[in-house]
Amino acid sequence: MTGSPLGAAVEQDGAMTVATASGLTTSEIVYRVNDLEVRYGGEPAVTDLTLDIAPREITAIIGPSGSGKSTFLRCLNRMNDLVSGAEVVGRVEYHGHDLYAPEVDAVEVRRRIGMVFQQPNPFPKSIYDNVAFGPRLRERRPAGLADRVEAALTRAALWDEVKDKLKSNALSLSGGQQQRLCIARALAVEPDVILMDEPASALDPIATARIEDLMAELKRDYTIVIVTHNMQQAARVSDRTAFLTTDVSPGGGRVGRLVEFDSTDVIFTAPSDARTEGYITGRYG
Numbered sequence: 001m002t003g004s005p006l007g008a009a010v011e012q013d014g015a016m017t018v019a020t021a022s023g024l025t026t027s028e029i030v031y032r033v034n035d036l037e038v039r040y041g042g043e044p045a046v047t048d049l050t051l052d053i054a055p056r057e058i059t060a061i062i063g064p065s066g067s068g069k070s071t072f073l074r075c076l077n078r079m080n081d082l083v084s085g086a087e088v089v090g091r092v093e094y095h096g097h098d099l100y101a102p103e104v105d106a107v108e109v110r111r112r113i114g115m116v117f118q119q120p121n122p123f124p125k126s127i128y129d130n131v132a133f134g135p136r137l138r139e140r141r142p143a144g145l146a147d148r149v150e151a152a153l154t155r156a157a158l159w160d161e162v163k164d165k166l167k168s169n170a171l172s173l174s175g176g177q178q179q180r181l182c183i184a185r186a187l188a189v190e191p192d193v194i195l196m197d198e199p200a201s202a203l204d205p206i207a208t209a210r211i212e213d214l215m216a217e218l219k220r221d222y223t224i225v226i227v228t229h230n231m232q233q234a235a236r237v238s239d240r241t242a243f244l245t246t247d248v249s250p251g252g253g254r255v256g257r258l259v260e261f262d263s264t265d266v267i268f269t270a271p272s273d274a275r276t277e278g279y280i281t282g283r284y285g
């Protein structure tokens, strides 16, 4: 199955709903991505992406370097709008609304749907001010800010380590702590989705394990989409996995495509495409 939706359409009470593999209806699906292509300078970098993202699950995006994983992730919060020469074609629905409709405020989208990157990127401000940043930007006088900062740091499993030094510069934290701070910063605006682009690849194994534990905790309340190069990590943490690869055209052009999207169990134990199997068993990529 190539990027098939989460389920098949069925008639229910006379109205069209969509029953899904996880028992969801279409209105519950967080993202419906349909026939998405992203071009840089007019050249397609990734094409033909169709997949759904289910709520309160971790969806992993895996595939070789250059297959368009980061490019795809940036479509989900309109970060590609900020990349000069980037053009997004196709449809991304977020909770049933066209994310690219003219009336949608892309700045607000990026504020609402946080992204965590490979290199932790706290602002050179205090720990407190990092987490308070989003609420302060969104609200003129954020009510109960100190409590919200504490709540976000607690959710990000960092509170105990920083509660006595909230005024310290965030850059004085370790890499793993900085990454959890970036997650806290994303959580402080009460998003329902968190996008993570290789969030643990710059961290040591212990800090990585903490991030993975944290993700498992967060998915009770949040939808997480993670790009990872680490296949064990995808297998450990995710519910569904999308495998992208790079096709080389006769003219030498390279374009990323979705090969297979399925439950993580299926992808890692019984993939239906030989390219997926080759990749996960390390034969190429």
Ligand SMILES: Nc1ncnc2c1ncn2[C@@H]1O[C@H](COP(=O)(O)OP(=O)(O)OP(=O)(O)O)[C@@H](O)[C@H]1O
Pocket (backbone or CB within 6 Å): 040, 045, 046, 063, 064, 065, 066, 067, 068, 069, 070, 071, 072, 083, 085, 254, 256
């Ligand atoms: N800002 C950009 N301008 C031009 N081309 C870009 C830009 N960003 C990405 N590309 C191109 O798009 C393709 C996909 O890149 P992308 O970074 O999405 O891949 P990736 O799967 O995330 O790779 P990696 O695993 O190395 O991070 C590549 O060919 C890349 O060169």
Ligand SMILES: [Mg+2]
Pocket (backbone or CB within 6 Å): 069, 070, 071, 197, 227
């Ligand atoms: Mg990338």
